[in-house]
Amino acid sequence: MLDRDETHSPAVPPPPVAAGRPLPLKVAAPMAVVAGLALLLAFPPYGMWPLAPVGVALLAAAAHRRRLRAGAGVGFLTGVALFAPLLSWTNLHTGYLPWVLLSLLQAGYLALLGAATAWVSPLADRGRWAWPALTGLLWVGQEALRDRTPFGGFPWGRLAFSQDDSPLLRLAALGGAPLVTFAVALTGGLLVTAAWHAWTTLRAARQTPADTAPADTDGRDPAPGGNALTGAAPARRWAPVIAPAVAAVAVVAAGLLVPLAAAGSGAPVTVAIVQGNVPRLGLDFNAQRQAVLNNHVDATIELAAQVAAGTQRQPDLVVWPENSSDIDPLRNPTAGARISQAADTIRAPILVGAVLLGPGPGQVRNAGILWQPDTGADMSQLYTKRHPVPFAEYVPLRDIARMVSDKVDLVRNDFVPGSTPGVVRAGPIVLGDVICFEVAYDEVVRDTVTGGAQLLVVQTNNATFDVAEARQQLAMVRLRAVEHGRPALMASTVGVSGFVAPDGRVSDATGFNTREVVVRELRLHDGRTLATRLGWWPELALAGLAVAALVGAGVLRRRQRVVPG
Incomplete structure (x- = not known):
């Protein structure tokens, strides 16, 4: 299911990162497992909610630029690492088979998410600031599908349910669980954007002599007068790392701005x-x-x-x-x-x-x-x-x-x-x-x-x-x-x-x-929050945009030659 690492002769340097290669499989597969474990620890009884965006980021990086079946493979690894322990309570008195079947079924939806992440990679590469939004949309779309299929779905393990002690929980008053999931995944997308740019910048610097300016990680030539680590131009190179990292913190902190009532206003x-x-x-x-x-x-x-x-x-x-x-x-x-x-x-x-x-x-x-x-x-x-x-x-x-x-x-x-x-x-x-x-x-x-x-x-x-x-x-x-x-x-x-x-x-x-x-x-309380009034519209809008992103990626794939990964 997973793709094999591409190997290169020592005499021939590997192609630039900008050529569109995924992370090596020996890195991506363990990363996918760690992603699932990070997501697991975000949920009760562990309650380490900041790890949810980290898990999202790790899966996004592992699946980026892979073939569809390979993206599905790393997504499935994440799903098993998350759902098998998260749902272990289902085997306490009914035996292992129901637990195994349910865990594998739920992991299958993360396999779909991994494949979808691989599919939209050209959109993420074309505009790095699109990557966080794509990550958020795909998570909402995956959960919308998992919450309803088969036989009415099984919403256990939604990202939103891991944020009970997080500032992002307050966003539920604006758009319910789908908006909270989107914010968690958006934060993860910002983290992977920052980390990916940092990794590619450092890798390019290691492959280039110190007095030679490497190609920009998005395939553009750098500004003259600097390399990846020194000078004014490098400062501009690190801005794409710092900006999304700061934005990730800002998204979480923004939840604190949503006003909530500590008690009802009625009798x-x-x-x-x-x-x-x-x-x-x-x-x-x-x-x-x-x-x-x-x-x-x-x-x-x-x-x-x-x-x-x-x-x-x-x-x-x-x-x-x-x-x-x-x-x-x-x-x-x-x-x-x-x-x-x-x-x-x-x-x-x-x-x-x-x-x-x-x-x-x-x-x-x-x-x-x-x-x-x-x-x-x-x-x-x-x-x-x-x-x-x-x-x-x-x-x-x-x-x-x-x-x-x-x-x-x-x-x-x-x-x-x-x-x-x-x-x-x-x-x-x-x-x-x-x-x-x-x-x-x-x-x-x-x-x-x-x-x-x-x-x-x-x-x-x-x-x-x-x-x-x-x-x-x-x-x-x-x-x-x-x-x-x-x-x-x-x-x-x-x-x-x-x-x-x-x-x-x-x-x-x-x-x-x-x-x-x-x-x-x-x-008691009789008023209605914005989330109550909007109902299923936030989820419909976000899931609809996820479908549009998948279609847009298909159009882009037809227009450009994609290097296999």
Whole structure:
């Protein structure tokens, strides 16, 4: 898949860098792996967000000027180095095959990105200042494709989700996750522009006698009176290194100029998150369904006792996580009675994460349902998860999938998707309910806000994963809070749970695999950010420009002879 190094006789000097040669393969292949590892370390739980642009820059340099299949090869190496460890939590309880297949599938999209990077190399060579923009556009285009295909896509590992502690997170308020991804990749493009020019300048200097001015790295003759390292002309030579490096810092710093509200501007409400925990982690957590339900009921009753004693505030709303009742409380009187006991005792509505049977045989629904004190289940305020996870909550092409692995039969009943956004009205509070991985999908969250949600709620169950997955998910909640200017919270069965302010700050985060209850006063918010108003237009515009760049590179390739790389 990767191309071989071109070798040259010692008696014949290598052609100038400006002739259009890529980096040697012995450099590019390790560089691609390091790119993936740098990207990995940018994500939680590591949180080294400045490494994301570095990873982007390394991949851009490795794929630059290569043949398409070689560009795909280095992109695939980056993808494997990133996604295999990033998604390692998927193999904790289901075996290695699903993890390997998912990691390779996601790496395939970075292979496409590597090929696209190689394809647009003539545009980058023609105008060095186009390289950063091309890098940003191609990353947005790749993510737009990966977020939607196949079977609705899998947006985990978007560049935007690595920036939860970065100034660039604030850009989400202007253009959502696509704009944050573009800014990260643009910064990486500026870094590679600076580094590439520095490398070619130094290489040209080493290949040229000190008293001879080398050709400019873009193929132009230098100004008279200097060489690559001394004199006035060299100062001009190093300007293309310094300028993009400074611009990269400026892009990151510019995020600090985006104003964000630290709190909502509406009415104050008190919300409680109940993290009931499970008897044991793993796929068999729901074999202890009654114990999980009892954990959440008992923790809520304990909270009510604290309220009665005056040691805790009376909540206006209690949020239970996804799968807090895997026994259908609408059909099982015992389960329904236990939830009613909790709601009646706490004297507040409870948003319950429940698995509901039906509508057809062999079908179930992953739902958030509002349970009122005294009256029980409020069927008018029920949200059914709109984006079930393929091969986890339902199995597409089951007969074919079974030929690959009989593990698909662990999913006995297919979850049926809902059709309406998760707008749930709990008295004075309008919730935007999304369930588990749905927080990664732009339109699922935005639909709740445009539907009137004042508080974003993410109900999730991390009992089959680990703390790394939970922290990666919390980073997505932080981005959504900034994107839509809403207070938000994540309620998990086992952690991490917590509250997020509209500026992305996390409060009262819980531990993992613990039983905890956290209560906080929030201020609701009704306004709309620019990102909310623009919706999918920023992504459409950026992805459209990426397609235009690919077309433009094709036209340019026809007009000029490209030296194979």
